[in-house]
Amino acid sequence: MLSLIVPVTSASSAASLSSDPIKLAFAGDILLDGFVGDQISKYGVNFPFVKVAPTLQKADIAFANLETPVSIRGKAAEKTFAFRSKPATLGGLTYAGIDGVSLANNHILDYGKDAMLDTLIHLDRNKIGHTGAGKDEDEAFKPYTKTVKGKKIAILGVSRVLSNPSWYAGKNKPGAASAYTSQPMLSAIQKMSKENDFTIVYIHWNEEFKDFPEKYARTLAKQMIDSGADLILGAHSHCLMGIEYYKHKPIYYSLGNFVFNRSTRGGEKTLNSMLLNVEIKDSKMTSKITPVKIIGGQPNFMDDSYNRKTIKLLNTLSFNANIDANGRVTEKQL
Secondary structure (H helix, E strand, C coil), X not given: CCCCCCCCCCHHHHHHHHCCCEEEEEEEEECCCHHHHHHHHHHCCCHHHCCCHHHHCCCCEEEEEECCCECCCCCCCCCCCXXXXXXXXXHHHHHHCCCEEECCCCCCCCCHHHHHHHHHHHHHHCCCEXXXXXXXXXXXXXXXXXXXXXXEEEEEEEECCCCCHHHECECCECEECECCCCCCHHHHHHHHHHHCCEEEEEEECCCCCCCCCCHHXXXXXXXXXXXXXXXXXXXXXXXXXXXXXXXXXXXXXXXXXXXXXXXXXXXXXXXXXXXXXXXXXXXEEEEEEEEEEEECCEEEECCHHHHHHHHHHHHHHCCCEEECCCCEEEECCC
């Protein structure tokens, strides 16, 4: 006769499980072309992520900005830098445990609309989520979503840096999610806020190689939080910017580069970066930064001396935020 043993979960155990923190990891710009593309050709698609993959893989959601279309089609736009990455390179993101990417940036249409649409197909094939670009406005403004430990997390990619209006997604027009106008962006954020437990906006904005955000960016960030965003993440400057709190919600003006070519114009500071770790527990969000240095196109965790220097820089650049010696970010009590 078979006996059936049914495990009993106590109320205290259930409570413990329900309060397990949700762990999110956010990185800045990822480029898989140019010098990084050459490194991948030599050492394989996993090469850019080898040093950071073990950390990213532990996150419930790992997310970044993909600064390139992924395709073998299209004609290069007439601009200083036009990027296009091989479909096979996405294997590196899968290996690293990156769950989703924003495509709302000033390179997603470098090789035209067909290459942009190919990017969506290749990401889907690799089971990598995406937001910020699509076959029309509705798809471009559709957030990446994932339910983690019973909580619905939504991330919307938008860009305030696009080459020209032809790049903006429209009602029946492929393109990127534009942040040049408040609508439909703010309405999309309001909708996300109603339908999800945590709403995050990943935005391409500000000027390259600058240490501080533009005035419009500080205003826009507050508008997004007023519309329901819980966390704002920025990219595009290719260097770190500071942190500001508004209504007790953090704004990271720039996460910097993550996997990228060295910039001759931006110099050394384009190689100094960070990984942002966010924890959500009991509906409260806390964040911690881990400094990173890009060496040979590959992000590396560094020693205490480098970490102290990076944290000191971020404290200098921040508005009303404090980063302690362990990278924990808190709002200054004024």
